[in-house]
Amino acid sequence: MAEVKKSAPGGGGSSGSPASEAGGSPKREESGGWTRFVTARPRLTLLVALVLTALAVLAGGGVADRMGSGGWEDPAAESTYATEALGRRFPGSQPNLLLLVDAGAAGADAPAVAAEARRLAERLDAEPGVDGVGSYWSTGSPALRSEDGRKAVIAARIAGEEKDAAAVLDRIAPEYRGTHGPVEVSLGGGLAVRHEMQTVIQEDLLRAELIALPLTLVLLVMVFGSAVAALLPLGVGIVAILGTNAVLRGLTEFTDVSVFAQNLTTALGLGLAIDYALFVVRRYREELAAGADTYTAVRTTLRTAGRTVLFSALTVAVSLAAMLVFPQYFLRSFAYAGIAVVLLAATAALTLLPAALVLLGDRVNALDLRRLLRRGKAPRANAPDGEGAGWARAAALVMRRAPVFAVLTTAGLVLLGLPFLGVKFGTADDRQLPVTASSRVVQDELRHGFPGDPGGTLTVLAEGEATPAQYAAFRERIGALDGVVRADGPVTAAGGHAYFTVVPEGETVGDRAQRAVAELRAAPAPFETSVTGQAAVLVDSKDALAERLPWAAAIIVLVTLLLVFLLTGSVLIPVQAVVLNALSLTAMFGAVVWVFQDGHLAGLLGFTPTGDIETTLPVLMFCVAFGLSMDYGVFLLSRIKEEYDATGDHEHSVRFGLRHTGGLITAAAVILAVVMVAIGTSRVTNTKMLGLGVALAVLMDATVVRSLLVPSVMKLTGRLTWWAPGPLRRFHDRFGISESDAPAPTPAPTPSTEPQAGAAAGGPQAPEVPGDRREMTSLRP
Numbered sequence: 219m220a221e222v223k224k225s226a227p228g229g230g231g232s233s234g235s236p237a238s239e240a241g242g243s244p245k246r247e248e249s250g251g252w253t254r255f256v257t258a259r260p261r262l263t264l265l266v267a268l269v270l271t272a273l274a275v276l277a278g279g280g281v282a283d284r285m286g287s288g289g290w291e292d293p294a295a296e297s298t299y300a301t302e303a304l305g306r307r308f309p310g311s312q313p314n315l316l317l318l319v320d321a322g323a324a325g326a327d328a329p330a331v332a333a334e335a336r337r338l339a340e341r342l343d344a345e346p347g348v349d350g351v352g353s354y355w356s357t358g359s360p361a362l363r364s365e366d367g368r369k370a371v372i373a374a375r376i377a378g379e380e381k382d383a384a385a386v387l388d389r390i391a392p393e394y395r396g397t398h399g400p401v402e403v404s405l406g407g408g409l410a411v412r413h414e415m416q417t418v419i420q421e422d423l424l425r426a427e428l429i430a431l432p433l434t435l436v437l438l439v440m441v442f443g444s445a446v447a448a449l450l451p452l453g454v455g456i457v458a459i460l461g462t463n464a465v466l467r468g469l470t471e472f473t474d475v476s477v478f479a480q481n482l483t484t485a486l487g488l489g490l491a492i493d494y495a496l497f498v499v500r501r502y503r504e505e506l507a508a509g510a511d512t513y514t515a516v517r518t519t520l521r522t523a524g525r526t527v528l529f530s531a532l533t534v535a536v537s538l539a540a541m542l543v544f545p546q547y548f549l550r551s552f553a554y555a556g557i558a559v560v561l562l563a564a565t566a567a568l569t570l571l572p573a574a575l576v577l578l579g580d581r582v583n584a585l586d587l588r589r590l591l592r593r594g595k596a597p598r599a600n601a602p603d604g605e606g607a608g609w610a611r612a613a614a615l616v617m618r619r620a621p622v623f624a625v626l627t628t629a630g631l632v633l634l635g636l637p638f639l640g641v642k643f644g645t646a647d648d649r650q651l652p653v654t655a656s657s658r659v660v661q662d663e664l665r666h667g668f669p670g671d672p673g674g675t676l677t678v679l680a681e682g683e684a685t686p687a688q689y690a691a692f693r694e695r696i697g698a699l700d701g702v703v704r705a706d707g708p709v710t711a712a713g714g715h716a717y718f719t720v721v722p723e724g725e726t727v728g729d730r731a732q733r734a735v736a737e738l739r740a741a742p743a744p745f746e747t748s749v750t751g752q753a754a755v756l757v758d759s760k761d762a763l764a765e766r767l768p769w770a771a772a773i774i775v776l777v778t779l780l781l782v783f784l785l786t787g788s789v790l791i792p793v794q795a796v797v798l799n800a801l802s803l804t805a806m807f808g809a810v811v812w813v814f815q816d817g818h819l820a821g822l823l824g825f826t827p828t829g830d831i832e833t834t835l836p837v838l839m840f841c842v843a844f845g846l847s848m849d850y851g852v853f854l855l856s857r858i859k860e861e862y863d864a865t866g867d868h869e870h871s872v873r874f875g876l877r878h879t880g881g882l883i884t885a886a887a888v889i890l891a892v893v894m895v896a897i898g899t900s901r902v903t904n905t906k907m908l909g910l911g912v913a914l915a916v917l918m919d920a921t922v923v924r925s926l927l928v929p930s931v932m933k934l935t936g937r938l939t940w941w942a943p944g945p946l947r948r949f950h951d952r953f954g955i956s957e958s959d960a961p962a963p964t965p966a967p968t969p970s971t972e973p974q975a976g977a978a979a980g981g982p983q984a985p986e987v988p989g990d991r992r993e994m995t996s997l998r999p
Contacts, residue, residue, distance in 0.1 A: 300749060311719075371664070868937050
């Protein structure tokens, strides 16, 4: 006979589920230390959480004002060094503030206009923190006057770190912007663009939260029915967001943090907290529906779903932590925010949520708002046996035609990703902003109304003593390089420092400009040289990413393989998880190029296509989307593994996993997609790309990969899916993590029963006994 073992679901006991082992006496389950801690004093737990949340609100206040809006450059790159050195030695060579002076019909050369412009330049030069002031009226350079002669430029550099420079800009901007006698002054330049971008991001984030919170609450009510149950995940999300803001505020005291990271804080704070809370609350309600009392249901939930939540949080945190290997603080900031929000969301879901469930008990199902739609039908708050049957039927259909679904789904995903083969990388500029942004208006005027491309020049810094003849020979040499239109200079200073300006052919950061950077750096010179400019920054950024990308990928893949092995005990499933997760991202990357690089749907979505993608964005989107895909993968695999441990029936376990998590994963994905789309309503293109791209990846993963690819591939691999060599299996037996406390099924000495084939609806295939089914073990024959 196959031995069947069962035990009580929880330490508190359940009158409806007496615990017994075969031929033995009732056995009371011992709760773990964490479970006892959470359930012993739930009111105290919630009170402490309330106090800590209030402190987080105070600590995180004003965090956005301390964040930066740059961070795309490698701080150790040659271009960064040259930019900083030029800023110190030649402030006028690196202006970050431009005053666009519009003289109207009078023209820039009118005496009254010239007098007013010189007065403004002198006043600006006297401002504390402002260096290197120059203008069309002081230099006569035709590059500083518009082609129609109506406008001209005053250029200056605000020195100091990004936050300090922004503070100076805030102080002086109102004094210069607007009408001054016969001229109208507008502010532009790199510093003004970044500062306005920071302001726009903060405004857009507030609007996204106002959109996402009520929509999320509505969707949660639709998922749970109960308004009480729906409020629990939302509360966990708010706690995670506020706590992360406090963490980021603390980090700004020690390092640079990008303002863009706040978008990820909101998205993951709501998305993952809701995912985890959905999983916990759903399992708790299942336990109640099975007859468990409140304490038993909470303890069983923490022992099963709680483990999966913790495991899932680790996988997501690892994917986001991989961004720490990159030098750009833009990427590192997302790692800071992501790790903090994931761990806080999991902590809240495993402490505050169980405490609230202990206090609520059956009242978690109160205020069932869906009853109005049922027209007198019996409420379904506790998930009756028929719920999820559609997912089981779909899984059975997919597995019957596994080769067809596997091939067609894979081919479709690869086809959607093909546009990414034509990706072109660039740098972020003012065109990230909406066309009505004041600094964008100035930059557009400079781009289209002035001779040449004001942002396209390259600068060569020369350090070391040299004679005028040597400087002249070097200028002639670099001016003759392929891809260079002309070279000017040198502008010299004491101490053996000089610089040359080089105008490359083609687009500002195009292929010819990037080749010109390489040739300038290779050009022989009697002194040390370093090259900067937009194309040089792009080249250095690409090199830094290419150098560290294998390390980031290795961290993600190796740790994911280890964690999924610890969850499943299989060698093949971790490989499947990595490959299928990566495949689920193809649609996102293809859409990014087709929409944002090539400009399709630009009018509908309200952005300006630039013909390229900012270099760091694909790395960021991969880490975020891969982590979220693993989040859903862990939910599904943990339930499949749990059922496989209980029955030893591979195909039934896959159907069971889809039946019990398909609706949950889809609901979580839809809610997270709503949050990401709300983020995607931003007027800043990079934020729009991040929000809409990740939303697409999440939906594709939940609806295509989890529903079609996973069951078809697991059908094709069959029982081999669960294979592991002896040493690894023993390692998993000792250190592995599972939702089920039951051991994996092993052959019985004298089998006499076979697992029965389940219905197409995914019904049970193994003999069942009363009690907690998740702890039942039906041994394989």
